[in-house]
Amino acid sequence: MPHGTDSLLLQMFTIFVWAKVFGELFERLHLPAVLGEILAGVVLGPYATRFVLPGDTIYSIAEVGAVFLLFTVGLETSPSDLIKVGRLSLRVAVAGIVLPFLMGFLFLKWHSEPTHEAVFVAAAMVATSVGITARVLRDMNVQKSRTAQIILGAAVFDDILGMLLLGVLVSTVTTGGVQWLHLGLVTFEAVGFAVFMIFVAPRVVDRLEPGIQRMQTQDAPLVLALALCLGLSVAATRIGMAAIIGAFFAGLAFADYSPRWNLEPRAQAINQFLSPFFFFTMGSRLDLSVFSRSVVLVALALSALAVVSKIVGCGLPLYREGWRSMLQVGVGMTPRGEVALIVALIGLQMNMISQRAYALVIVMTAVTTLLPAPFLRMLFAPTIAAGAPSEVSAEVQVTGHLR
Amino acid sequence: MPHGTDSLLLQMFTIFVWAKVFGELFERLHLPAVLGEILAGVVLGPYATRFVLPGDTIYSIAEVGAVFLLFTVGLETSPSDLIKVGRLSLRVAVAGIVLPFLMGFLFLKWHSEPTHEAVFVAAAMVATSVGITARVLRDMNVQKSRTAQIILGAAVFDDILGMLLLGVLVSTVTTGGVQWLHLGLVTFEAVGFAVFMIFVAPRVVDRLEPGIQRMQTQDAPLVLALALCLGLSVAATRIGMAAIIGAFFAGLAFADYSPRWNLEPRAQAINQFLSPFFFFTMGSRLDLSVFSRSVVLVALALSALAVVSKIVGCGLPLYREGWRSMLQVGVGMTPRGEVALIVALIGLQMNMISQRAYALVIVMTAVTTLLPAPFLRMLFAPTIAAGAPSEVSAEVQVTGHLR
Numbered sequence: 133m134p135h136g137t138d139s140l141l142l143q144m145f146t147i148f149v150w151a152k153v154f155g156e157l158f159e160r161l162h163l164p165a166v167l168g169e170i171l172a173g174v175v176l177g178p179y180a181t182r183f184v185l186p187g188d189t190i191y192s193i194a195e196v197g198a199v200f201l202l203f204t205v206g207l208e209t210s211p212s213d214l215i216k217v218g219r220l221s222l223r224v225a226v227a228g229i230v231l232p233f234l235m236g237f238l239f240l241k242w243h244s245e246p247t248h249e250a251v252f253v254a255a256a257m258v259a260t261s262v263g264i265t266a267r268v269l270r271d272m273n274v275q276k277s278r279t280a281q282i283i284l285g286a287a288v289f290d291d292i293l294g295m296l297l298l299g300v301l302v303s304t305v306t307t308g309g310v311q312w313l314h315l316g317l318v319t320f321e322a323v324g325f326a327v328f329m330i331f332v333a334p335r336v337v338d339r340l341e342p343g344i345q346r347m348q349t350q351d352a353p354l355v356l357a358l359a360l361c362l363g364l365s366v367a368a369t370r371i372g373m374a375a376i377i378g379a380f381f382a383g384l385a386f387a388d389y390s391p392r393w394n395l396e397p398r399a400q401a402i403n404q405f406l407s408p409f410f411f412f413t414m415g416s417r418l419d420l421s422v423f424s425r426s427v428v429l430v431a432l433a434l435s436a437l438a439v440v441s442k443i444v445g446c447g448l449p450l451y452r453e454g455w456r457s458m459l460q461v462g463v464g465m466t467p468r469g470e471v472a473l474i475v476a477l478i479g480l481q482m483n484m485i486s487q488r489a490y491a492l493v494i495v496m497t498a499v500t501t502l503l504p505a506p507f508l509r510m511l512f513a514p515t516i517a518a519g520a521p522s523e524v525s526a527e528v529q530v531t532g533h534l535r
Numbered sequence: 536m537p538h539g540t541d542s543l544l545l546q547m548f549t550i551f552v553w554a555k556v557f558g559e560l561f562e563r564l565h566l567p568a569v570l571g572e573i574l575a576g577v578v579l580g581p582y583a584t585r586f587v588l589p590g591d592t593i594y595s596i597a598e599v600g601a602v603f604l605l606f607t608v609g610l611e612t613s614p615s616d617l618i619k620v621g622r623l624s625l626r627v628a629v630a631g632i633v634l635p636f637l638m639g640f641l642f643l644k645w646h647s648e649p650t651h652e653a654v655f656v657a658a659a660m661v662a663t664s665v666g667i668t669a670r671v672l673r674d675m676n677v678q679k680s681r682t683a684q685i686i687l688g689a690a691v692f693d694d695i696l697g698m699l700l701l702g703v704l705v706s707t708v709t710t711g712g713v714q715w716l717h718l719g720l721v722t723f724e725a726v727g728f729a730v731f732m733i734f735v736a737p738r739v740v741d742r743l744e745p746g747i748q749r750m751q752t753q754d755a756p757l758v759l760a761l762a763l764c765l766g767l768s769v770a771a772t773r774i775g776m777a778a779i780i781g782a783f784f785a786g787l788a789f790a791d792y793s794p795r796w797n798l799e800p801r802a803q804a805i806n807q808f809l810s811p812f813f814f815f816t817m818g819s820r821l822d823l824s825v826f827s828r829s830v831v832l833v834a835l836a837l838s839a840l841a842v843v844s845k846i847v848g849c850g851l852p853l854y855r856e857g858w859r860s861m862l863q864v865g866v867g868m869t870p871r872g873e874v875a876l877i878v879a880l881i882g883l884q885m886n887m888i889s890q891r892a893y894a895l896v897i898v899m900t901a902v903t904t905l906l907p908a909p910f911l912r913m914l915f916a917p918t919i920a921a922g923a924p925s926e927v928s929a930e931v932q933v934t935g936h937l938r
Contacts, residue, residue, distance in 0.1 A: 140595055141602070141778055145765035152758050159751030192543055192592045199544070348562030351807050355555050358808055362548035375544055401801035402808050404754050405761055 140189055144409070147184060150176055151408035164264055164501050166411050166469065170494070173415020180420055186413055194413040195375075197406035198477075201470055202376040203361045204399045206383020207390050209288050211330045221285030223449040228286065228465050229293050231445030232257040235437050243430065248305065249489050252479035255301055256493045257438045259294030261469025262287035264501060268508045269464070274515045279457050283464040286446065292330070292384075294471050295377045296322045298478070303372035305484055321371060325381065333385035341389075353393035357386045374478055414473050417480065418494055419487040431492050435499035442466045442500075460511045466504045468497045547596075547812070549587050553579055554811035567667055567904050569814055569872070573897070576818020583823060589816055597816040598778075600809035601880075604873055605779040606764045607802045609786020610793050612691050614733045624688030626852040631689065631868050632696050634848030635660040638840050646833065651708065652892050655882035658704050659896045660841045662697030664872020665690035667904060671911045672867070677918045682853075682860050686867040689849065695733070695787075697874050698780045699725045701881075706775035708887055724774060728784065736788035744792075756796035760789045777881055817876050820883065821897055822890040834895050838902035845869045845903075863914045869907040875900045 151169040158168030176183040186194075236254035241247070265283060269275045275284075299322040304315055344352050361382040368378030383399075390396045423431075443462030450458045476493035479485035485493075554572040561571030579586040589597075639657035644650070668686060672678045678687075702725035707718055747755050764785040771781030786802075793799045846865030853861045879896035882888035888896075 141599075141765060141772070142769045144599070145762070145769050148765055149762050152752060152762065156750060156752045165752065189592055189595045193596075196544075196547070347559060349555060349559045349568065351803070354804060354807055359548070359552050359555065362544060362551055366545045366548050369544070398801060398804035398807075400754070401757060401804045404757055404801075405805050 140187070143184065143187060143190055144193075146176075147172075147186070147190065147412045148408050150184070151412045155408075162505075167498055167501060169408055169411035170415035170473075170498075173412035174418050174420070175415075177412075177416030177418070179416070179418060184412075184416070186416055190409060191413055193406065194409040197403075197408075197410035198470075198474055199361065199365050199375055199379040200399070200403050201407050201410060202474070203357075203379040203383040204396070204403050205291060205470070206380040206385075207357075207387050207396055207399055209291055209380075209384055210387040210390075211334055211384060212388050218285070220449065221282050222289050224282060224286035224446045224461060224465070225289035225293060227448050228260065228290060228442055228446035229258045229297070232438060232441040233297070235441040236434065239434065239437055245489070249479075249485045251301065252475065252485045253434070253489050253492055255294075255297055256472040256475040256479075257434075257441070257468070257496065258290075258297060259468060259471035259475075260287050260290045260442070260465045261467050261471065261501070262290075262465070263469065264467045264505060265464040265508060268505050269512070272509065272512050272515075274512050277512075277515050279460040279464070279515075280512075282450070283461055286461070286465060290465070291380070291471070292326055295380050296326055298471075298475055299325070299368070299373035299377050301475075302374050302478060302482070305482060318372070322373065322377075325368075325371075325373075325377075329381035329384050333381070334388050337385055337389060351398075353386075353389070354395060354398055357382070357393075357395055357399070360385065374474075376474055411473075414477065414494070417477070418491060422488045422491050427488055427491065431495035432499075434492055435496045438468065438496050438500050439466055439503060456511065456514070460508075460515075463504050463507050463511060466500050468500045472497045543590070543592055546587065546590060546593055549579075550575075550589070550593065550815045551811050553587070554815045558811075565908075570901055570904060572811055572814035573818035573876075573901075576815035577821050577823070578818075580815075580819025580821070582819070582821060587815075587819070589819055593812060594816060596809065597812040600806075600811075600813035601873075601877055602764065602768050602778055602782040603802070603806050604810050604813060605877070606760075606782040606786040607799070607806050608694060608873070609783040609788075610760075610790050610799055610802055612694055612783075612787055613790040613793075614737055614787060615791050621688070623852065624685050625692050627685060627689035627849050627864060627868070628692035628696055630852050631663065631693060631845055631849035632661045632700070635841060635844040636700070638844040639837065642837065642840055648892070652882075652888045654704065655878065655888045656837070656892050656895055658697075658700055659875040659878040659882075660837075660844070660871065660899065661693075661700060662871060662874035662878075663690050663693045663845070663868045664870050664874065664904070665693075665868070666872065667870045667908060668867045668911060671908050672915070675912065675915050675918075677915050680915075680918050682863040682867070682918075683915075685853070686864055689864070689868060693868070694783070694874070695729055698783050699729055701874075701878055702728070702771070702776040702780050704878075705777050705881060705885070708885060721775070725776065725780075728771075728774075728776075728780075732784035732787050736784070737791050740788055740792055754801075756789075756792070757798060757801055760785070760796075760798055760802070763788065777877075779877055814876075817880065817897070820880070821894055825891045825894050830891055830894065831898075834898035835902075837895055838899045841871065841899050841903050842869055842906060859914065859917070863911075863918075866907045866910050866914060869903050871900045871903045 150172045154168035154172035154175075155165035156168070158171075159165050174180060178185050233254045236257040237250050240250035240253055245253075262284065265287075266275070269280045269283075274280055296319075300315065300318050303318040303322070340356075344356060349355055361379050364378030364382040365375035366378070368381075369375050386393075386395060442465050443459065445462075446465040447458035447462035450461055472493060476485065476490050480487075480490045553575045557571035557575035557578075558568035559571070561574075562568050577583060581588050636657045639660040640653050643653035643656055648656075665687065668690075669678070672683045672686075677683055699722075703718065703721050706721040706725070743759075747759060752758055764782050767781030767785040768778035769781070771784075772778050789796075789798060845868050846862065848865075849868040850861035850865035853864055875896060879888065879893050883890075883893045
């Protein structure tokens, strides 16, 4: 084979192995594996040891990896479960998005950052990644408690709202400057897309099912799901949104069929292969030289703000249920993850944010991901004493998220 | 996301969908899906309608797809089954490799083709792809008959011997010209690699098993298998062989653990995603303008030779068992597939074969894949009447091969 492929395979091997080695080490220290994979990229990448300098093809593979990552997140987000978890979860999700966005934006504006940069960083502060919380709750066997169910439901709404916000953002930025009419149109477009994918698309899949069963192609449901994932990613970019938004909604359309067609473990297998390239290159883009003393301080302040605004925002709608429930839900919703990273990455690629702002988001993601677990264990300890049922439902579908 | 990724996703979507649409049409016509995927590339590619012009990244993805294709083939090739099927299968495999290689080589030399081209095309005529045969046998429920077992066993040896031949070939060509000492060394190296992977590597995996169980990484066995696949691909290119040889042997090392760790369906999922890009680009590289009347005649003559030499070569070792058994095994071993295609592709990329010789191999693969199925049904009809047991064993592991 030509030299190009050889060196591509060598890069893929090196990145895959190091990402997984760092991930394994992090898991053994009871830290999230993704942070290990990102750190591998930081340590071995062009801004530190320069041991691995990812080429263009690796970056392309990483972005396809991001698309599949969000596809899998969508696949774990069952629209029919949404209707069950109800309005309280929706209120938790909305308040938990509005408050971090506003506080992040105002903090950065007050810190004299340009508006577009403040908007992107604030948007990255929005989306909860509930994988770690789901795992802690499962380990403690409290996933069926009332607050756990609220968290898992809110996280699902949160994903969708985060995607909508990102869609509006990218679309607005692409046209340059905020025009209110355009903003309105884009919001309408994004909401329409979401509503269609949540309420109409699953029914279309429902109607198509007999036809899919009759298809002769091997693994026809998986093939169709992959085709829709690629197709909606392209469609999303065509209407000016990010590709991952299409991928997410493609996953959503198949979510209710995922168990019957055994889609999730197979989508996860593709993910296991591709996502290390995404997380590694996320790390490799982090320019360590931006970390002056003042940037570290801003990063820590922003991280604190991300934690506090999420706890307060998500806790408030539960004011009637006492401080423990408020804290359980607030702390449970604190971790950010892949969506935050992707928002920052898109901002970086669109030249909307600087290397410095990119670094802020990485630190914020790391802090919000690392902090909550021990507090969550403390907060849920009394729930265990009260005895929680052991049935597993929505939780199983969320676990794969961010490990 | 930048323009590059958008157009990459669009190309991926277009190729994936068209490959699968052609595959589905072929399946409905009871023809192998892979041929449909290749035809999609021919029809839509740069030498015909120019509807899709694959970019560099697509070609890279296609080659990673080839690596995973051979990894999956290896995963379905259980070394411990090899020992069971015994010497008769080995004799069938060896004779079924030597005869097509010699006859192909002599025919092309007689036709005044350059030696390196004759060697590559002859090597592409060697490897049986038993997927279609396995499917016919299973449909007829005769997979446990004696001749069916001989076929399935021989196909496994055949894969390994084909890989060895390719390894020696690539390595010899890379150094330029045939030097007997070097040829001896390379053969020794390739055989050593094969012996190590068949006899030693599974034991290493065996020893590692408790460690793998203790690993904290999600899907640790899959992750390790993927890492080994990439690692041995790189190693193979380093000792001058083709990357796919390393991938094949990596699969082989995990084959005996594949059922316990549920590796095969998940490797297949990655395959389902990546292999259409490989087959489509295979087709898109086919320059239709080379098909003059004389080339078509040579292609048909070579295809006939490929069929006859395989039937005679594989039938001969069974001369004591009567003509029906000889024909059953010979016809069953006739289809060529992905290995033939990859050998031709490597030849093309190394400038060892011309566009014309590449076209010969594609035609030969199509003919040998399309012809045997109806004859196989006729030949096995009496076996059904005699009543075959219904137990399923090695067959299941081979079915995924070439659909």
